[in-house]
Amino acid sequence: MEQVFNNFGCTGGNVSPALQWSGAPANTKSFALTVYDPDAPTGSGFWHWVVFNIPAGTTSLAKGASGKSMPPGSVESRTDYGVAGYGGPCPPKGKPHHYWFTLFAVDEPAIEGADANTSAAVIGFNLHFHAIAKTKLLGLYGAK
Secondary structure (H helix, E strand, O other): OOOOOOOHHHHOOOOOOOEOOOOOOOOOEEEEEEEOOOOOOOOEEEEEEEEEEEEEEOOOEEEOOOOOEEEEEEEOEEEOOOEEEEOOOOOOOOOOEEEEEEEEEEOOOOOOOOOOOOHHHHHHHHHHHHHHEEEEEEEEEEOO
């Protein structure tokens, strides 16, 4: 419940999870992280967290880092909740939803022209052309 959203009928802590990684390509200039729920009943899924311009030397994000202690230079942009930063799962009752955490190794130190108001689609467009590697972690969560 610590990572679950705290609104829209959910009563979680909305704390971003701790994440750790290793083995990035040598030519990595920055990282980007997205959390996406393809099962949301929207017709286009739901973006829960979008972070980019994470410095290349970064190998982890601490629990609760969103909005408080992100690596210097990192940008958290707008999610489908309408605000920047981590927004935890809050699926409608029924079957569990899939939450895809995707970490991208990026060939540029920063996504040019992007800021905290940039949509997930625009960040994804840029990552399509600048990601040199990626890895995924799947989480499942559902309310009964």
